[in-house]
Amino acid sequence: MVPFLRGSLLLAPMVGITNRAFRTFVHELGDADWYMTEMASAEAFLSGGRNEAVYLDPAPCPSRTSVQFAARSPDSLAAACRALSRAPDERRPAGIDINMGCAAPRIKSSGRGAALLDNAPLAKEMVAAARENWAGILSAKIRLSAAQGEEGTILLAKTLAEAGLDFLVVHARLDTQKFRRRADHGFALALAKELPIPVMANGDISTAEECRSLLASGNIHSLMIGRAAVREPWLFRDLHAGLSGRSEISPETQDLMTIGLRYIDLAEAMLPPEWQKETCRRIFSYYSDNVSFAHYLKFSLINSPSLEGMRGIVKKYFDEVPQDRYR
Numbered sequence: 618m619v620p621f622l623r624g625s626l627l628l629a630p631m632v633g634i635t636n637r638a639f640r641t642f643v644h645e646l647g648d649a650d651w652y653m654t655e656m657a658s659a660e661a662f663l664s665g666g667r668n669e670a671v672y673l674d675p676a677p678c679p680s681r682t683s684v685q686f687a688a689r690s691p692d693s694l695a696a697a698c699r700a701l702s703r704a705p706d707e708r709r710p711a712g713i714d715i716n717m718g719c720a721a722p723r724i725k726s727s728g729r730g731a732a733l734l735d736n737a738p739l740a741k742e743m744v745a746a747a748r749e750n751w752a753g754i755l756s757a758k759i760r761l762s763a764a765q766g767e768e769g770t771i772l773l774a775k776t777l778a779e780a781g782l783d784f785l786v787v788h789a790r791l792d793t794q795k796f797r798r799r800a801d802h803g804f805a806l807a808l809a810k811e812l813p814i815p816v817m818a819n820g821d822i823s824t825a826e827e828c829r830s831l832l833a834s835g836n837i838h839s840l841m842i843g844r845a846a847v848r849e850p851w852l853f854r855d856l857h858a859g860l861s862g863r864s865e866i867s868p869e870t871q872d873l874m875t876i877g878l879r880y881i882d883l884a885e886a887m888l889p890p891e892w893q894k895e896t897c898r899r900i901f902s903y904y905s906d907n908v909s910f911a912h913y914l915k916f917s918l919i920n921s922p923s924l925e926g927m928r929g930i931v932k933k934y935f936d937e938v939p940q941d942r943y944r
């Protein structure tokens with residue numbers, strides 16, 4: 618059983634982005650139906666790393682948030698699940714997601730992330746270990762394995778479902794592919810037809826039309842959105858309105874300056890000082906695409922030495938290009 622309705626919209630996990638500050642930002646501007654934290658290391662969590670509590674903080678919506686773990690072994694994933702089960706209510710997320718899609722060499726070479734797509738016995742053990750030690754919602758996020766092909770990846774997904782997943786997210790790209798080619802949702806549809814558990818499709822989704830067409834077959838349960846929601850953090854509100862067919866809720870006018878400044882405030886209030894500038898840079902590298910001189914704004918912000926400097930750059934940009942401020 619998944620705790621959200623068919624046709625729900627989930628925020629994708631993104632390292633350096635979907636921390637508590639960004640999830641609060643999205644919650645304020647429109648609200649996703651379900652949230653994922655950025656990937657956290659099960660081992661670092663267990664060893665009590667300095668910022669682990671921040672990685673795993675499920676606020677502002679713990680009852681609609683999954684913490685995503687990458688783990689080196691079923692034992693450490695099991696221990697992390699047990700530890701999270703004992704967390705006080707406000708720090709305990711509703712779900713745990715297992716990362717089986719990250720293809721970064723540092724992750725794959727340690728047997729984590731997308732390496733699990735090509736190691737079905739270990740992937741199955743991971744799910745079984747988590748299931749035994751976590752009574753909440755359990756999911757995994759996969760890609761399409763270049764080595765196993767569609768058939769092999771579907772077989773793997775069936776094994777994972779049997780081992781106890783509540784749902785599966787598929788980022789419909791090969792594990793060897795970067796973002797240049799479009800996601801292949803034909804694979805997500807094929808997978809959804811074969812699996813006994815709900816499948817969520819992810820990759821390049823940004824419009825209500827795309828959502829409608831993916832949900833039309835009735836096989837895909839819900840949709841997960843990543844980069845488009847960083848570019849337009851109010852996107853979930855627009856998509857919900859578009860999907861419900863309530864055309865009278867026309868997209869609201871967005872004040873890009875106020876929204877940009879709000880994210881800087883949230884990062885400053887909620888994140889450790891050493892994360893603040895980096896997360897703002899990452900968010901603004903997408904958010905800046907909303908303005909005419911995106912490159913200029915992006916590079917000015919990336920080179921700013923402080924949050925105060927970033928605030929000044931955002932204000933100056935909209936003073937100089939006032940026609941860009943309201944969208």
Ligand SMILES: Cc1cc2nc3c(=O)[nH]c(=O)nc-3n(C[C@H](O)[C@H](O)[C@H](O)COP(=O)(O)O)c2cc1C
Pocket residue numbers: 629630631632633634655656685716717718719758788819820821822841842843844845
């Ligand atoms: C900056 C960045 C960081 C990401 N970090 C993670 C992560 O921590 N865990 C994960 O499963 N996927 C991660 N992804 C992949 C996204 O969750 C998502 O699958 C991918 O961006 C495709 O969805 P989109 O087209 O809606 O962005 C990341 C993607 C980006 C762009």
